[in-house]
Amino acid sequence: MLQLDNIRKSFTEPVKKITELFSKQARRIYAVDGVSLKVGHDEVLGIVGESGSGKSTLAKTVARIYEPDEGKIIFMGEDITHISHKKLLEYRKKIQMVFQNPYSSLNPRRKVKDIIGDVMRLHGLENDYSVNDALRAVGLDADYGNRYPHQLSGGERQRVAIARALALRPSLIIADEITSSLDASTQMQILNLLRKIRREHSMSMMFISHDLAVVNSVSDNIAVMYGGKVVEQGSAYDIISKPLHPYSQALIESVPDPYRGWNPKIADVENRNPATGCKFASRCPYASNKCYEKHPPFIHVSQGRKVACYLYE
Ligand SMILES: Nc1ncnc2c1ncn2[C@@H]1O[C@H](COP(=O)(O)OP(=O)(O)OP(=O)(O)O)[C@@H](O)[C@H]1O
Ligand code: SF4
Ligand SMILES: [Mg+2]
Incomplete structure (x- = not known):
């Protein structure tokens, strides 16, 4: 489904001293520094690592929110590392990202049915699958369609974000810290929901968290990241039982x-x-x-x- 070959993504280091303002040579920090990974059909690949290890930068690079400095992204056999804007829209339908903070990822001025409906219309999918189907898939009934994001709990908001991603019938979902802002029992409900979605829909997933126990609960395989690099990879069982x-x-x-x-x-x-x-x-x-x-x-x-x-x- 997805193959990453030696992906590198850098940023210009923030200026720490006033003298650096006049330095001609901006320093680069490699947030992702030579990552090669594969995600198979129907596979959930967990990515774990502490804060600042480059997980979100990797996720955004795969979703082509960032363009990598180096390396190749092959998705469903196609090199999409530097594809055009037009093709990017097509690609974004197939790869959906769900973020940590459902407060900021949902438009506060739109009702839930419009938040989900808008992306379906953008991709010409409103006739294939209804907003209610998408809500049902995440355990919310149709009434939720008429609410605004501020009228939902944190867990419900994250369900809406997942419903919006699922509505496009993606081949790959990138879930970046999607349970981190939730309390323990809501976190459990969302993880159960992901397991249910996995059983019912055929799709691959990159599941990112700093919490190894959370990653282990949904992943087939795990990649451990440190300092922008993958330092270990294997089945979830092997990584947990014999790191x-x-x-x-x-x-x-x-x-x-x-x-x-x-x-x-x-x-x-x-x-x-x-x-x-x-x-x-x-x-x-x-x-x-x-x-x-x-x-x-x-x-x-x-x-x-x-x-x-x-x-x-
Ligand atoms: N837009 C940016 N501009 C400059 N530096 C950035 C940018 N985004 C990330 N970084 C830096 O890249 C490194 C990796 O950040 P990233 O957000 O990918 O880490 P993370 O593993 O997702 O961390 P967290 O668990 O806190 O979400 C950090 O040192 C961060 O400061
Ligand atoms: S022992 Fe392994 S992990 Fe530790 S510093 Fe050496 S190479 Fe790195
Ligand atoms: Mg992050």
Whole structure:
């Protein structure tokens, strides 16, 4: 369904000192730094990583909200890395993004039925599938169509955002932190809804969260991101039961356990992304000199399982 080859996306670093204002050379930070991934038909690929690891930048690059600096995006066999505006509209019908904050992603001045209806009309789909069908698919009855976003709870708003994405019958949904702003029980309901949607509709999904437990609950496979790079990939079962990368291990350690408390083994230091070498080196308890020299290549550990760490050479 989707193949990413060595995607890089950078931004100009914000000016920190007044003297930098006059510097001719703007510094670039690579939010996504050489990511290669595949998402298969009907697969849910979970992307997990801490804040600032580049998850949203990757999502927006795949959705072509951003254009990558380097690399290739192949979607359903077609190279869509630099497609024209006209083709982009077609592509946006097939790839839908649902964001973290349903407050800002829904137009406050439009009723729910118009929010969903507008995108269907834009893509010429209003005759194939009705707004009520879309609402029903996310467990909301037709009455909700007449409400405005402020008349909905956070969970209901997120259901509307999912309904709007589903209404276009996409082949791929990118869900970026869609449960992060919800309380625990609403989060559970949305995750159950996603599982139901998966059973009923054939579609692939990139499911992004900083919360490993949430990612694990819906994903077939997981990619762990750190500092703009994927550092480990494998089946959800393998990543959770036997994490290999020291950062993945720390992530699992940090999932709250009522019996152990929170006990991450990694250091939280200022310099998170050294210019050369492994991006995790300054926080890694196993770092050696070599780790500071060159970023480790991926080591294929078994079928579908790879890790970027010198410990597995
Ligand atoms: N538009 C932008 N301009 C400049 N820098 C940006 C921009 N968007 C993201 N960044 C930087 O890129 C890095 C990755 O950000 P990104 O939002 O992709 O991380 P994330 O993994 O989604 O984090 P979070 O879990 O907090 O959502 C960060 O250092 C961020 O400051
Ligand atoms: S390559 Fe080195 S610094 Fe990076 S995670 Fe592995 S052991 Fe730690
Ligand atoms: Mg994000």
